[in-house]
Amino acid sequence: MYPQQFEYVRPSSVDEAIGILASNPDAKVLAGGHSLIPAMKLRLAAPGTVVDIGKIDGLAGIDSRGGAKIGAMTTYAAIVDSDKLGDFPMLTEATKQVGDPSVRNRGTIGGSMAHNDPAADLTAVMLALNASVTAKGKGGEREVAVDDLFVGLLTTSLAEDEIITSVNIPNDFANAKQAYVKHAHPASGYAVVGVAVAVTEKDGKVESARIGVTGAPEHAKRATSAEAALTGKTLDAETIAAAAALAADDLGELNGDVYASPEYRAHLVRVLTKRALTQAAGL
Amino acid sequence: MVASVDAPEKMVGKAIKRREDPRLITGAGQFIDDLRMPGMLHIGLVRSPLAHAKIKSIDLSPALSMPGVVAAFTGEDFLDLNPLPAAWQAGGVTNHAVTPRVLAVNEVHLAGDPVAVVIAEDQYLARDAAEAVIVEYEELPVVVDAKKAAEAGAPQLHEEAPNNIVLEWSCGKDAEVVDKALADADVTAGLHIINQRLIPTPMEPRGSVARYDPGTGDYTLWITSQAPHVMRLLIAAFVLGIPEQKIRTISPDIGGGFGAKIFCYYDMPLTMAISKKLDGRPIKFFEDRVENYVSTTHGRDHISDVEVGATNDGKITALKVKTWANIGAYFSTIAAGIPTTLYGRMIAGCYKIPNIRVDVTATYTNTAMVDAYRGAGRPEAAYLIERVCDAVAAATGIDPAEVRRQNFIQPEDFPYDTGIGMLPYDSGDYERALDKALDLAGYTDLRAEQKRRIEAGEQKLLGIGLSSYVEVCGVAPSKWIGLGGEGWGAGLWESANIRVQLTGKTVVTTGSLPHGQGHETTFAQLVSDKLGIPYDDIQIKHSDSLGTPFGFGSYGSRSLTVGGTAIYKTTDKVIDKVKKLGAHMLEASEADVEFEHGKVFVKGSPDAAKSIQEIAAAAHVAYDLPEGMEPFLDETTYYDPPNCTFPFGTHVCVVEIDNDSGEVDIVKYLAVDDVGNVINPLIVGGQLHGGIAQGLAQALYEGAYYDDDGQLLTGSLSDYAIPKASQVPWYDLDSTVTPSPVNPMGAKGAGEAGTIASTPAVGNAVVDAVKHLGVNNIQMPMTPERIWTAINEAR
Numbered sequence A: 001m002y003p004q005q006f007e008y009v010r011p012s013s014v015d016e017a018i019g020i021l022a023s024n025p026d027a028k029v030l031a032g033g034h035s036l037i038p039a040m041k042l043r044l045a046a047p048g049t050v051v052d053i054g055k056i057d058g059l060a061g062i063d064s065r066g067g068a069k070i071g072a073m074t075t076y077a078a079i080v081d082s083d084k085l086g087d088f089p090m091l092t093e094a095t096k097q098v099g100d101p102s103v104r105n106r107g108t109i110g111g112s113m114a115h116n117d118p119a120a121d122l123t124a125v126m127l128a129l130n131a132s133v134t135a136k137g138k139g140g141e142r143e144v145a146v147d148d149l150f151v152g153l154l155t156t157s158l159a160e161d162e163i164i165t166s167v168n169i170p171n172d173f174a175n176a177k178q179a180y181v182k183h184a185h186p187a188s189g190y191a192v193v194g195v196a197v198a199v200t201e202k203d204g205k206v207e208s209a210r211i212g213v214t215g216a217p218e219h220a221k222r223a224t225s226a227e228a229a230l231t232g233k234t235l236d237a238e239t240i241a242a243a244a245a246l247a248a249d250d251l252g253e254l255n256g257d258v259y260a261s262p263e264y265r266a267h268l269v270r271v272l273t274k275r276a277l278t279q280a281a282g283l
Numbered sequence B: 001m002v003a004s005v006d007a008p009e010k011m012v013g014k015a016i017k018r019r020e021d022p023r024l025i026t027g028a029g030q031f032i033d034d035l036r037m038p039g040m041l042h043i044g045l046v047r048s049p050l051a052h053a054k055i056k057s058i059d060l061s062p063a064l065s066m067p068g069v070v071a072a073f074t075g076e077d078f079l080d081l082n083p084l085p086a087a088w089q090a091g092g093v094t095n096h097a098v099t100p101r102v103l104a105v106n107e108v109h110l111a112g113d114p115v116a117v118v119i120a121e122d123q124y125l126a127r128d129a130a131e132a133v134i135v136e137y138e139e140l141p142v143v144v145d146a147k148k149a150a151e152a153g154a155p156q157l158h159e160e161a162p163n164n165i166v167l168e169w170s171c172g173k174d175a176e177v178v179d180k181a182l183a184d185a186d187v188t189a190g191l192h193i194i195n196q197r198l199i200p201t202p203m204e205p206r207g208s209v210a211r212y213d214p215g216t217g218d219y220t221l222w223i224t225s226q227a228p229h230v231m232r233l234l235i236a237a238f239v240l241g242i243p244e245q246k247i248r249t250i251s252p253d254i255g256g257g258f259g260a261k262i263f264c265y266y267d268m269p270l271t272m273a274i275s276k277k278l279d280g281r282p283i284k285f286f287e288d289r290v291e292n293y294v295s296t297t298h299g300r301d302h303i304s305d306v307e308v309g310a311t312n313d314g315k316i317t318a319l320k321v322k323t324w325a326n327i328g329a330y331f332s333t334i335a336a337g338i339p340t341t342l343y344g345r346m347i348a349g350c351y352k353i354p355n356i357r358v359d360v361t362a363t364y365t366n367t368a369m370v371d372a373y374r375g376a377g378r379p380e381a382a383y384l385i386e387r388v389c390d391a392v393a394a395a396t397g398i399d400p401a402e403v404r405r406q407n408f409i410q411p412e413d414f415p416y417d418t419g420i421g422m423l424p425y426d427s428g429d430y431e432r433a434l435d436k437a438l439d440l441a442g443y444t445d446l447r448a449e450q451k452r453r454i455e456a457g458e459q460k461l462l463g464i465g466l467s468s469y470v471e472v473c474g475v476a477p478s479k480w481i482g483l484g485g486e487g488w489g490a491g492l493w494e495s496a497n498i499r500v501q502l503t504g505k506t507v508v509t510t511g512s513l514p515h516g517q518g519h520e521t522t523f524a525q526l527v528s529d530k531l532g533i534p535y536d537d538i539q540i541k542h543s544d545s546l547g548t549p550f551g552f553g554s555y556g557s558r559s560l561t562v563g564g565t566a567i568y569k570t571t572d573k574v575i576d577k578v579k580k581l582g583a584h585m586l587e588a589s590e591a592d593v594e595f596e597h598g599k600v601f602v603k604g605s606p607d608a609a610k611s612i613q614e615i616a617a618a619a620h621v622a623y624d625l626p627e628g629m630e631p632f633l634d635e636t637t638y639y640d641p642p643n644c645t646f647p648f649g650t651h652v653c654v655v656e657i658d659n660d661s662g663e664v665d666i667v668k669y670l671a672v673d674d675v676g677n678v679i680n681p682l683i684v685g686g687q688l689h690g691g692i693a694q695g696l697a698q699a700l701y702e703g704a705y706y707d708d709d710g711q712l713l714t715g716s717l718s719d720y721a722i723p724k725a726s727q728v729p730w731y732d733l734d735s736t737v738t739p740s741p742v743n744p745m746g747a748k749g750a751g752e753a754g755t756i757a758s759t760p761a762v763g764n765a766v767v768d769a770v771k772h773l774g775v776n777n778i779q780m781p782m783t784p785e786r787i788w789t790a791i792n793e794a795r
């Protein structure tokens, strides 16, 4: 597995990187490289220029004042090891399930959001936590809710010259009831189905609920009907079962491969949603 | 007890760590891809993207115009090389053997078939240049399924093989006799079994480096081969048509093989021929993983229909099996031996079955070639007969353990002839292994817990799977397996040479060789005890055709039973000479001396002993040798065993199945194996661990799939599920010891036992968990979806 010939550049600032991207239409950002480089080795991707953002100061690190702001170049390992993410235990738990130690040591949260792999873990988690990304490009800086970021198979709403600089988790679900449950592919370890749930309660009733589903749909999506079925109800076994039954309803056409058909993925979405909600509820 | 010399610590039976591991673990090993030579060039292969097509034209010029590209060739440039040899054609039947050429000419038969080659200064450039070559194809229809390939109207692969049939073979009694026995049986059951295609996946893919010497006309070929001597013979005699001595083959460190590195592959003669064309520049070919998956051999791929008849008390009276074996696009080196001798003749397993009939049809399809993969035929046989035992249990209502007990060959029956053309099983006590396994597993309690969960309607179902297996190792003698018998085109003996040098330091050269099994350790333990020479003074040399005696290679769990016996017998020859010379040095007659723990002494006077080191020095300087004795302690043995060996045992697997999702968890895995006497328990344990992992992966995870166009859908490690450490359970290993009478060490072989035993143990456990719902079979790999579907369909 040998990539095609390419140029390699390592800018020292975000603006410099944006400049390179804007003037080279076949340039690609390199973060942890654990999605881009395998694709290049399989010759599925053949960027003319690889723009390594790994040495740009200030892109890695976690700021937990009011929710969490996680720099795009923060590795999975840094997230797992961080003591600043105690409000979002689901994030730590999900991140532990990404790949293996070498993947977690190199792979980044920004890369995960930008790549938008249909079987990625953290895309579902960020949907459930109502996160956004900060993106910077020639046109300046903007904040994009992950609800609007993931738009298609391996496709985001970012422009070619935009770089994600951070992933931002609001305070909405800090210390909320939350869980991430995954059925890992036996070969790749990616999510065949992964379900992330976050639920807040008021007066013993569900105030707001968000459910992110990965693996089954074309890209990570929310199970809105299931969310609605929870809202205003007591988070008990009956409510959970009723909501879980609806979890595959809003996901569009589902993925299928030799390991799991669309029908089985739909079934797993319901099974794992039930498990995640049960776990989150502490039942 | 007569007076004797002090006994050093025995090495045989000791669980010492492998001496090769520090080298391999610290990266100091030398693998093919570590080879760097001045002037070395790299190969990029142009591979067909289509599974079946006519080659209309090939334009090499875009590649040749790239700077750094030295040459490029098509198949037409190598028509002077013969197609690869079909070394094992099944005995007694017609084999329509069509083997590949180094590059496909006129027509391609699988996606990945190489059609042209580009030679460049580095491997990146070689790949870029290969991609630049323009090939025009005319697409032809494709067939990938072994059974469909033989049906009327199927796409035809080779003119020489009408209806894509490679061979039709059978063993056992006449079909009418077995049909009658089935008709007369109290109960019958049928099973449709797909033993799915697997991809061997050694950690190191395959490769070759060839260097031609224009001065002498000799070639050196470094290969990832489990059988370098055999490759030398096959390439010289059959592909190039030159004397064997013109080729030196070397297998450096090899990162696993599992059978896929036994065979003669296109790249071996191809790199040699290119090196010659380019005046002796060293030529390197090394697969990447994707190439490894599409073009190195695969394993298994059988489709079988089975009928079994039994008495009401569970005695099997008749077994009829029809198997379609997928051979792939061409005939690989020993492909024909796998679904015949090593499968059909082992179908009886551990059981006395009076009426057996096995029919095998092997077919060509537009897929990668299929040949030996760890166990090679025996896993397919063991899976089938062990599923049959559970089917009989289901049909009669008798416990699966009891069905096995009812049918076991008994200890007093050995040597036992199953009547289907296998040599007599050497020794065994199948019931003892079963009893021990059931006892250790707490079988009765497990059955009670299984019942409790079903009655309580719990979501986690328990399944208990048994596998009482027997397999055949160290296949021999040559006369039986060879051309007049089972059809292998050579012998299957092994060789060894031992030289005790002047200083007493000892070199053992063996025709056998490791690709991860620790031969350097095991063989040195054996020699150390026999000769009384310290373990650290013994070096095992192997893997180079120059300097080692001819050997047939390492596969079929034959290294210790055959290669080790050659070493053992050589130590006897050394001891004979040591005693003669020792007696001479002690001025005693040979009849009056004894050899013990490396010392020769006059019976009763061990204090005046001569050590083997002293004797070796005397033999080497040759100042004072007995009349007619040659100098030097240097002995050689060529050993052809009288029979094969037959390891056995019982494995118990306990699974938990989530009846909502079909997810499976192995909660207990227990194995009682009998591999005869053991030289190094740590190495045997390692072989069992790895083997069990590979076998359970077939049951639960692994499966190679092609789509209808012949594209491999599981073409990388992110699709094809070899098991990771987190996906295998804890293994409880135990044993019984029934020495083999076939060799003086009493060893039976341990390289494949785990793989052969574990697939049925796990498969039976999964089906057992859901059988109360009415499920009687699930095809492998038993993925959660397949289990979920089976549960749904049964409900």
Ligand SMILES: Cc1cc2nc3c(=O)[nH]c(=O)nc-3n(C[C@H](O)[C@H](O)[C@H](O)COP(=O)(O)OP(=O)(O)OC[C@H]3O[C@@H](n4cnc5c(N)ncnc54)[C@H](O)[C@@H]3O)c2cc1C
Pocket: A028, A029, A030, A031, A032, A033, A034, A035, A036, A037, A038, A072, A073, A097, A098, A099, A100, A103, A106, A107, A108, A109, A110, A111, A112, A114, A115, A117, A119, A120, A121, A122, A162, A163, A164, A165, A188, A189, A190, A191
């Ligand atoms: C063996 C293996 C197992 C894996 N298992 C899992 C798993 O179980 N779960 C899972 O979720 N993932 C898994 N991954 C993928 C891993 O998480 C990737 O690292 C991640 O998806 C991408 O992050 P990266 O930093 O490596 O990005 P890269 O590979 O460097 O880049 C990926 C893409 O995103 C773009 N990009 C990267 N960063 C930015 C940025 N800041 N702004 C704009 N564009 C950017 C790149 O241009 C590229 O197109 C696995 C990967 C491997 C190799």
